[in-house]
Amino acid sequence: MKRAKGDAAIIQVVARNVRARRKAAGLSQEELAHEATVDRTYVSQVERGQRNLTISVLARIVRALKTTPDALLTPGTSPPAKRTHGS
Numbered sequence: 001m002k003r004a005k006g007d008a009a010i011i012q013v014v015a016r017n018v019r020a021r022r023k024a025a026g027l028s029q030e031e032l033a034h035e036a037t038v039d040r041t042y043v044s045q046v047e048r049g050q051r052n053l054t055i056s057v058l059a060r061i062v063r064a065l066k067t068t069p070d071a072l073l074t075p076g077t078s079p080p081a082k083r084t085h086g087s
Contacts, residue, residue, distance in 0.1 A: 014053065015046060018065070019047040021072070029047070032064055037060060
């Protein structure tokens with residue numbers, strides 16, 4: 001089944017927001033996956049925009065990141081990445 005035009009755009013928004021919020025929280029993909037009870041490869045696919053999330057998985061990721069659904073679904077709401085030494 002083909003994706004509608006707007007689907008790719010929202011999937012990319014979610015991808016950017018999940019990655020940015022995960023990094024801002026100082027979590028690895030593996031840690032986020034554990035907290036959200038999904039596989040690490042699933043998180044990787046989400047962050048690359050290759051996975052269309054179900055609502056239930058979105059809810060688990062929201063809880064794991066201690067954020068809200070709108071923070072992951074709204075363009076431009078990603079926090080700045082957490083700074084590490086030397087960055």
